[in-house]
Amino acid sequence: MNKFDFLDETLMAFADDALSEAERAMVASAAAGDARTAARIEAFRNSRWVLESAFEPLRGAPLPASLTAMVYHLGTTDSNVTGGSRWRWPDWMHVRLSGGRLLAASALAAGLLGLTIGYEAGGGAVVAPAPANLAQLVHALPKEVAEVLERTPSGDEVSVALGARNARLLPLASYGGTQDWCRELAVSAPSGQGLESVQLLACRSTAGWHAVAVAEVGPHGSAGRDYVPASGGQDLARALGLGMPIPAAAEDVLLHRQQ
Amino acid sequence: MSEAFKTQLVSLLPRLRRHALARTGTVHAADDLLQATCERAWKCRDQLQPGTRMDGWMFTIMGNLHIDDIRAVARRGIAADPDLLDQLADDAWQRRMEGSLALRKVLAAMQELPITMREVLALVTVDGLSYREAADTLGIPLGTVMSRLARARMELLRRMEARELTREGVAK
Numbered sequence: 091m092n093k094f095d096f097l098d099e100t101l102m103a104f105a106d107d108a109l110s111e112a113e114r115a116m117v118a119s120a121a122a123g124d125a126r127t128a129a130r131i132e133a134f135r136n137s138r139w140v141l142e143s144a145f146e147p148l149r150g151a152p153l154p155a156s157l158t159a160m161v162y163h164l165g166t167t168d169s170n171v172t173g174g175s176r177w178r179w180p181d182w183m184h185v186r187l188s189g190g191r192l193l194a195a196s197a198l199a200a201g202l203l204g205l206t207i208g209y210e211a212g213g214g215a216v217v218a219p220a221p222a223n224l225a226q227l228v229h230a231l232p233k234e235v236a237e238v239l240e241r242t243p244s245g246d247e248v249s250v251a252l253g254a255r256n257a258r259l260l261p262l263a264s265y266g267g268t269q270d271w272c273r274e275l276a277v278s279a280p281s282g283q284g285l286e287s288v289q290l291l292a293c294r295s296t297a298g299w300h301a302v303a304v305a306e307v308g309p310h311g312s313a314g315r316d317y318v319p320a321s322g323g324q325d326l327a328r329a330l331g332l333g334m335p336i337p338a339a340a341e342d343v344l345l346h347r348q349q
Numbered sequence: 350m351s352e353a354f355k356t357q358l359v360s361l362l363p364r365l366r367r368h369a370l371a372r373t374g375t376v377h378a379a380d381d382l383l384q385a386t387c388e389r390a391w392k393c394r395d396q397l398q399p400g401t402r403m404d405g406w407m408f409t410i411m412g413n414l415h416i417d418d419i420r421a422v423a424r425r426g427i428a429a430d431p432d433l434l435d436q437l438a439d440d441a442w443q444r445r446m447e448g449s450l451a452l453r454k455v456l457a458a459m460q461e462l463p464i465t466m467r468e469v470l471a472l473v474t475v476d477g478l479s480y481r482e483a484a485d486t487l488g489i490p491l492g493t494v495m496s497r498l499a500r501a502r503m504e505l506l507r508r509m510e511a512r513e514l515t516r517e518g519v520a521k
Contacts, residue, residue: 099495102502108480137502140509141474144455145367147448151441153362160384161358164391165351245359334441 096120096127098134105134155263155274155335158245162260224286227252228277229304231292235259236299239273239292244341255279263335264344266293271344272302274335354394357403358387364476365407366442371471372415374460376443382418386411405486408476412468412487419464458508466501469494474502 096104096117103109104117121128228235234250238259242248247260257279265272272293278285291303336344365386369379389410390397397406446452459467472483473494484494 098499098503099492102495102499103480133506134499134502137506137509138474140451140506141455141470144449144451145371145475147445147452148367148370148442151363151445153366153442154440157362157366157380157383158359161355161362161387164355164358164387 098130101127101130102134105131106138152335152337155244159260159262159276162245162247224252224255224257224277224279224281225288225304227255228275228288228290229301231299231301235275235277235290235292239275239294239299241345243338243345244273244335245338252277252279262289264341265335267336267340267344351394354391354397358390358407361404361407364404365411368408368471368476369411369415370442370446370456371459371475372411372464372467374456376440376446382411382415385414385418389414402482405478405482408472408478408486409488415468416464454509455505458505461508462501462504466497466504469498470501470505473498 100109100113100117104114104121107114109117117127117131121131232252234252238248238250238261242259242261244261244263247258249256249258251257257277260276262274262276265274270293272291275290275292276287277290278287280286289305290301292299292301294300362383366379366383369382369386370376373379373382386407390407393410397403446456459470462470468487469483472478472486473480478486480491480494480498483498484491487494
């Protein structure tokens with residue numbers, strides 16, 4: 091080995107600034123006197139640059155709310171427990187639509203406004219069943235639910251009493267901005283036949299919060315099936331022209347604005 | 350423990366998703382791997398020892414699952430979920446990836462490398478782990494990490510030069 095012979099691993103570590111001072115001085119000296127060594131080091135620097143710069147566009151890109159919701163619901167769904175099929179998006183079952191400013195602004199909703207029909211993602215309109223008690227409770231937007239919508243960041247689950255029932259409320263995502271803030275909220279509560287779960291899409295106006303849609307999630311009253319975070323809220327939000335969920339930092343601004 | 354675990358897991362999601370993307374090459378496959386990783390971690394959360402870095406632990410789980418996936422796909426092929434592909438149309442990562450020629454070329458070139466090279470590339474140059482941290486995560490000697498990484502970077506560079514995506518290529 092002459093003075094210019096260094097292993098690629100050493101030259102790479104030099105390029106990555108991962109050598110000791112003594113090793114670094116030796117390699118630097120060699121690189122100063124040998125073009126091949128210098129070129130090799132530059133190639134390693136270049137490779138790092140290529141990789142780091144390639145992934146740079148992803149820095150700060152918001153994650154889909156469904157990913158966060160998936161984590162917060164670990165341990166509450168059959169697929170999680172069994173390790174079965176992955177990334178299963180539950181059916182967006184029988185959504186009851188109510189009137190509202192956002193509905194009027196949507197081509198989809200324009201045809202549904204004022205009608206008591208449901209919307210099934212990917213399956214067209216269907217006749218909705220009579221809403222479950224929990225769905226009725228949530229749809230009425232009691233002050234406990236409105237308070238959660240107003241104050242609680244997405245991903246933070248809280249327990250509240252809805253009537254005589256203890257319910258878990260989990261904001262999943264926010265949409266829009268200061269003028270058109272909407273939120274997706276998962277609500278679950280024990281029922282006589284198991285756990286009843288609904289999903290709410292609500293929007294805020296100067297008059298306060300109003301329900302845009304309430305969906306029953308999962309087979310009605312099925313025992314042992316917990317709430318599953320759904321893309322359905324995003325499907326509906328998209329259909330209503332709300333776009334993608336806003337990032338947590340933007341949501342923080344909206345939440346703090348209300349305090 | 351459970352809620353704290355989930356909170357910590359959520360904070361790691363961007364890094365985990367980026368790492369999964371570097372491993373798999375597509376957001377679709379990355380999310381599939383990411384969800385499986387989160388589910389496995391949740392089931393094994395009691396095995397996370399106090400003082401253990403959760404990011405390294407998660408990378409290890411993801412690596413093991415990914416190897417399993419590669420073997421399984423080799424056996425049965427792969428089938429894309431059309432519903433998920435449709436959902437990704439609104440995904441910010443997917444949009445940014447589609448808008449970045451450099452990222453798409455790097456991901457494509459990485460997929461041509463053996464998985465043993467790809468995973469050290471992902472851990473060190475994409476996720477920013479030190480050589481030692483990568484060795485601990487993969488459970489292999491430090492020298493092996495450096496050897497694989499050096500070869501992977503030279504190989505990647507060769508493929509990038511073929512795609513005119515080196516620093517000089519971009520500057521042209």
